[in-house]
Amino acid sequence: MHFGSTEWLHSDARRTAIGLDLDVEALDWCMENNVNKVGADVSSRIFLFHGNVLQPLEAKLVNVATQYLMQNEILGDSEDDSPDYKLMKDFQFPARDIVCAFNYSCCCLHTRQELVSYFKHALSALNKKGGIFVMDLYGGTSAEHELRMQRKFPNFTYVWEQAEFDIIKRKTRISLHFNLHKPQRKIRHAFSYSWRLWSLPEIKDCLEEAGFQSVHFWIRHMPDSEDIRSTYGLAAGRDIKYEEVTSFQQQDSWNAYIVGVA
Numbered sequence: 001m002h003f004g005s006t007e008w009l010h011s012d013a014r015r016t017a018i019g020l021d022l023d024v025e026a027l028d029w030c031m032e033n034n035v036n037k038v039g040a041d042v043s044s045r046i047f048l049f050h051g052n053v054l055q056p057l058e059a060k061l062v063n064v065a066t067q068y069l070m071q072n073e074i075l076g077d078s079e080d081d082s083p084d085y086k087l088m089k090d091f092q093f094p095a096r097d098i099v100c101a102f103n104y105s106c107c108c109l110h111t112r113q114e115l116v117s118y119f120k121h122a123l124s125a126l127n128k129k130g131g132i133f134v135m136d137l138y139g140g141t142s143a144e145h146e147l148r149m150q151r152k153f154p155n156f157t158y159v160w161e162q163a164e165f166d167i168i169k170r171k172t173r174i175s176l177h178f179n180l181h182k183p184q185r186k187i188r189h190a191f192s193y194s195w196r197l198w199s200l201p202e203i204k205d206c207l208e209e210a211g212f213q214s215v216h217f218w219i220r221h222m223p224d225s226e227d228i229r230s231t232y233g234l235a236a237g238r239d240i241k242y243e244e245v246t247s248f249q250q251q252d253s254w255n256a257y258i259v260g261v262a
């Protein structure tokens with residue numbers, strides 16, 4: 001998580017990045033393994049919040065980037081009796097250029113109402129002169145039934161598991177397992193998500209309803225799940241490019257980036 005943020009910060013000293021997650025463990029991991037390793041110049045410009053994307057203003061700051069906040073007058077005046085933690089609403093962040101939600105996070109939201117509400121919050125954070133919201137989504141016939149896929153890496157094997165797929169609710173459970181090689185150890189259900197697999201037109205309708213000016217799809221097909229049921233690393237199909245499309249024929253497996261323009 002937030003590798004993208006640190007890249008963004010490295011490439012221009014004026015940039016800031018804000019991360020928001022419901023899972024405090026994920027944020028802690030990010031600080032431990034990512035933020036604390038990038039040097040003070042970068043880590044002082046990243047702000048990690050613990051909270052719900054459906055009530056982002058109530059989210060609590062969990063890392064300490066206060067020196068940058070003070071210098072740049074991002075933190076509003078705090079009252080003496082204010083609690084010793086800061087909420088998103090206490091900040092005056094500049095309008096954002098990019099809001100992104102990757103690794104299919106939107107599938108954690110289960111109702112249309114939640115999805116539209118989330119997209120409205122994302123839009124309200126964006127710069128209206130060219131800001132974009134970017135998210136990813138996968139699909140295809142293989143996405144809508146039970147499936148288990150393995151990817152082998154030098155030090156571990158990673159397993160993506162889809163439980164039964166309910167076609168009325170479009171719900172499934174996604175579990176990620178890891179088999180470490182040295183020392184040999186299995187981490188079953190390292191991550192497990194109750195999942196609603198949205199379709200591309202549903203996402204487009206909800207982005208438009210939330211107020212985005214236009215919505216664009218960048219899609220590529222993925223290697224057939226039959227072929228990659230057990231594959232080595234990320235090499236399979238790596239040379240297939242994403243293309244912007246307005247029509248795309250169904251296949252075994254595809255991956256999409258969806259861009260909403262503010």
Ligand SMILES: C[S@@+](CC[C@H](N)C(=O)[O-])C[C@H]1O[C@@H](n2cnc3c(N)ncnc32)[C@H](O)[C@@H]1O
Pocket residue numbers: 001002020021022023026051052053054101102103104105108109193
């Ligand atoms: C599939 S993971 C993707 C994580 C991250 N985007 C990444 O690329 O590593 C989904 C993440 O969304 C978070 N999440 C789910 N529902 C949320 C909500 N309502 N508000 C904030 N975060 C949420 C989960 O805690 C989880 O970390």
